[in-house]
Amino acid sequence: MQASAIAHPNVALIKYWGKRDTGQNLPATGSLSLTLEGLQTRTRVSFDPALQADQVSVNGAADAKAAGGVVRCLDQLRAIAGSRDFARVDSENDFPTGAGLASSASGYAALVRAASAALGIVGHEAELANIARQGSGSAPRSLYDGIVLLENIDDGIACRSVCAPEDWPLSVLVAVTSRAPKSVGSTAGMERSRLTSPCYRGWLETHPADLQTALECVARRDFDRLAKVSEHSCLKMHALAMSSQPALVYWNAATMAAMQVVRDLQASGVPVFFTIDAGPQLKAVCLPEAVPGVKAALAACPGVLELIECTLGRGAREIAQ
Ligand code: DP6
Numbered sequence: 001m002q003a004s005a006i007a008h009p010n011v012a013l014i015k016y017w018g019k020r021d022t023g024q025n026l027p028a029t030g031s032l033s034l035t036l037e038g039l040q041t042r043t044r045v046s047f048d049p050a051l052q053a054d055q056v057s058v059n060g061a062a063d064a065k066a067a068g069g070v071v072r073c074l075d076q077l078r079a080i081a082g083s084r085d086f087a088r089v090d091s092e093n094d095f096p097t098g099a100g101l102a103s104s105a106s107g108y109a110a111l112v113r114a115a116s117a118a119l120g121i122v123g124h125e126a127e128l129a130n131i132a133r134q135g136s137g138s139a140p141r142s143l144y145d146g147i148v149l150l151e152n153i154d155d156g157i158a159c160r161s162v163c164a165p166e167d168w169p170l171s172v173l174v175a176v177t178s179r180a181p182k183s184v185g186s187t188a189g190m191e192r193s194r195l196t197s198p199c200y201r202g203w204l205e206t207h208p209a210d211l212q213t214a215l216e217c218v219a220r221r222d223f224d225r226l227a228k229v230s231e232h233s234c235l236k237m238h239a240l241a242m243s244s245q246p247a248l249v250y251w252n253a254a255t256m257a258a259m260q261v262v263r264d265l266q267a268s269g270v271p272v273f274f275t276i277d278a279g280p281q282l283k284a285v286c287l288p289e290a291v292p293g294v295k296a297a298l299a300a301c302p303g304v305l306e307l308i309e310c311t312l313g314r315g316a317r318e319i320a321q
Pocket of ligand 1: 011012014015016017025031104135136137138139186187188276277278
């Protein structure tokens with residue numbers, strides 16, 4: 001009745017920002033992401049008939065904020081397995097939590113993998129993705145390898161890998177510019193944009209074409225065109241955030257400086273592009289041969305505190321205890 005799993009965060013190239021059903025946590029749009037080996041959540045789940053309630057700790061401390069979503073996921077997994085036991089959940093991140101590095105995605109992916117293994121659930125992959133999605137809309141993407149597509153289907157989402165890590169070994173350098181938790185999380189931020197940004201309608205109208213273009217780029221390994229459509233999706237998402245009321249500005253001065261570094265590298269022909277989620281960290285996606293140059297340039301950028309080197313990685317998986 002116990003199992004452990006690891007999962008990596010993911011970074012979206014074609015972003016999810018806004019829900020079509022807030023109660024069910026259903027995204028308004030599909031999305032396309034990279035699973036990032038190099039950052040890791042490790043979660044252990046132990047079901048115990050002696051427990052009176054589920055207990056959740058993140059990085060060694062009880063976490064009441066995470067508990068509601070965790071219990072919802074556990075309830076659905078217990079229903080599949082026909083179990084009534086409560087569980088102890090211990091989760092550790094080897095990177096800053098809640099700072100725009102997708103800790104909720106890797107957290108829910110590791111939780112669903114570990115808890116389903118502990119309950120002896122075999123198969124049920126589509127249900128597991130939809131259970132993870134209720135914890136965090138980006139979490140199902142961390143269940144899968146490499147480049148991952150999340151699509152809306154009638155009453156939920158469907159998620160799958162569209163390119164294995166070894167088939168297009170992209171690198172991602174995460175430029176950490178702040179370790180502080182963000183002031184407005186993604187859930188509240190995207191709801192504010194949906195309700196108040198005049199750009200939201202345009203986002204919904206143009207998003208399917210961006211996703212289609214990006215999928216074609218992945219199929220053809222067309223890095224330059226993928227760079228353009230990914231930066232476009234990222235900047236459109238931040239335009240939504242910035243045009244919300246009150247405004248959401250997730251960037252700091254170092255984020256902007258790092259963006260300029262990437263643009264300068266691009267101008268000199270280096271295969272690299274940037275993407276930024278709901279936080280101030282910049283992720284530079286590049287071809288492997290460009291890593292040393294991109295690393296050196298970002299390391300020299302004022303305000304960049306740390307560089308984390310990632311490759312495309314595998315989806316969430318059970319590990320030995
Ligand atoms: C900016 O998945 O964290 O990273 O479903 O409300 O938990 P909730 O949101 P979450 O949002 C991710 C937003 C993003 C873009 C992306 O990853 O697609």
